[in-house]
Amino acid sequence: MRMRQVESRLPLVALTNYDFLQVGQPGASPWLGGIDIDDFGGDPIRAIRSFGATTFSPVQGFPQNGTVTDSAYRPCVTRELVRHAHANGIKVVPWTVDDIPTMSKLVDDGVDGIITDYPDRLRTVLASHGRRLPQAYASPFDVQAHRGGRATRPENTLPAFAHALENPAISTLELDTGVTADGQLVVLHDRTVNGSHCADTAPVRPRDPQFPYVGDLVRDLTLAQLKTLDCGSRTPADHPRQVAVPGARIPTLAEVFALVGSSGRTDVALNIETKISPLVADTAPYQIFTRTLVREIQRAGFTDRVTVQSFDWRTIRYARQLDRRLETVALIWQYGPAECTTAADECSLRAVYGDPTVKSLWTGDLDWWRHHDVGALVRAAGAGTVSANWQVHDPRQPVVASADWYLRQNPAYFHGPQVAVLQDRYRLKVVPYTVNDATVMQRVIDLGVDGIISDDPDLLIGVLIRNGLR
Structure with a gap:
């Protein structure tokens, strides 16, 4: 939030995890820049719009290292959230997704990107969904x-x-x-x-x-x-x-x-x-x-x-x-x-x-x-x-x-x-x-x-x- 005060033209990405977005917590969260998510009805998209962020980058689900194949898995990113974000001009790029089933689910949900330790797996998922792959770059390694x-x-x-x-x-x-x-x-x-x-x-x-x-x-x-x-x-x-x-x-x-x-x-x-x-x-x-x-x-x-x-x-x-x-x-x-x-x-x-x-x-x-x-x-x-x-x-x-x-x-x-x-x-x-x-x-x-x-x-x-x- 303070970054925007220093340089107003700088695009901002709002990173967060599952716990910080839960309503009913006492007071404003320092992790959300002093914002109380309850003031926005628990809506993270409204919250990040209030300080000018253009990308929402939440953890993909809970537990943090869980996958869609886990019985206790609760998604943080859903198709409805992505649609809501897009309607408000916000991109959604969840982190950190390393398994193919969860990648596939998120691509189907319409996310704008995925942060992963395994970009080769993500490229495979994108290809299977018929998506145009980003052009590979010449690695200096x-x-x-x-x-x-x-x-x-x-x-x-x-x-x-x-x-x-x-x-x-x-x-x-x-x-x-x-x-x-x-x-x-x-x-x-x-x-x-x-x-x-x-x-x-x-x-x-x-x-x-x-x-x-x-x-x-x-x-x-x-x-x-x-x-x-x-x-x-x-x-x-x-x-x-x-x-x-x-x-x-x-x-x-x-x-x-x-x-x-x-x-x-x-x-x-x-x-x-x-x-x-x-x-x-x-x-x-x-x-x-x-x-x-x-x-x-x-x-x-x-x-x-x-x-x-x-x-x-x-x-x-x-x-x-x-x-x-x-x-x-x-x-x-x-x-x-x-x-x-x-x-x-x-x-x-x-x-x-x-x-x-x-x-x-x-x-x-x-x-x-x-x-x-x-x-x-x-x-x-x-x-x-x-x-x-x-x-x-x-x-x-x-x-x-x-x-x-x-x-x-x-x-x-x-x-x-x-x-x-x-x-x-x-x-x-x-x-x-x-x-x-x-x-x-x-x-x-x-x-x-x-x-x-x-x-x-x-x-x-x-x-x-x-x-x-x-």
Whole structure:
């Protein structure tokens, strides 16, 4: 009511619940702005007209979480109330309706809208009633297919990326890169050839002393040697829906760029990781690695469609020095005192959880113990996005034991500030990884993140649809 006094042109919505509208209560209700509903004969429409509201938004019925299928259900919104409201120029938009039978009843009553936690259900009801659906909007939520979406196709292969490109709800292809002995950028996750994904076929030439290649460092093998590997026949047990693609080869980054370019998906971005460690010298040096990547991005004309990400922040800082147009992502792997006991555990912020004398090498010359703030640290690295294991961002997690890194929880895993502060104060995007559980996806969405990296983008998209984000 006072809002109208401040700005007379502002449309007002009168929210209320069932109890506040009952007659015979002593005195005026503070929840109704000092109005006594008895003065209006118990008519909420007359009451809200008295202070200029244009929309009535009551709870849909009583009990508050009840549905029309409950025997004790009493509707607050009826067809007669809606007609009365419309006759007085008032719209009716009840809250919060999450079940299809009650939605259907309210649509039949003629309401002007429904507030719901499940917009996908409401769209289904509207379609079944022959109503014209409101036009869908382009959600800014970033769905990143981790390694191309390895839940359904062999990771980091052209078939995986092609499959992801067929899904218009996927907005980003996430992938990993390495540099070969002959200076070529290839797409694969590990710094060595991983035998759980790839299998030797034949040497690139007879009696090649380096054959078999599985288990060798990528930096020690040429592109031709790597191209002999079959990385599509072996399907991992932890991804039972993955469809084998026998004969799929390790692609070059140039081949991935060409695939995306020919797909017509000008809306798809690429999030490219440099697989490099500051702890061991088992890849091309970070300057050579980064220069090779930046040149390849520039050559393909993808500068405005990629982000460069790394756990080794030396590469993202150097990438920005080489080309200020490039957006970078600071990757973080951080857990608690049980997981971060030595530098070999590779924790990004606190190398040894409680020991500030042991500095993490992953953040370059930046030090968590100086900042104690993820936002300040990431901004100092020049990145525009932070991608951490999701637990880093959840301040209210309980203790949950699990062998799965992405299901375990502990309050010690949180490293602030909270997501909203990272976004508002530091102007950072927050895109956690690697979330493959629907319950955790919902929890992370509720944190307010900008996107999620997942092996299973189809599962993620289903959760997003339920939230009205796709």
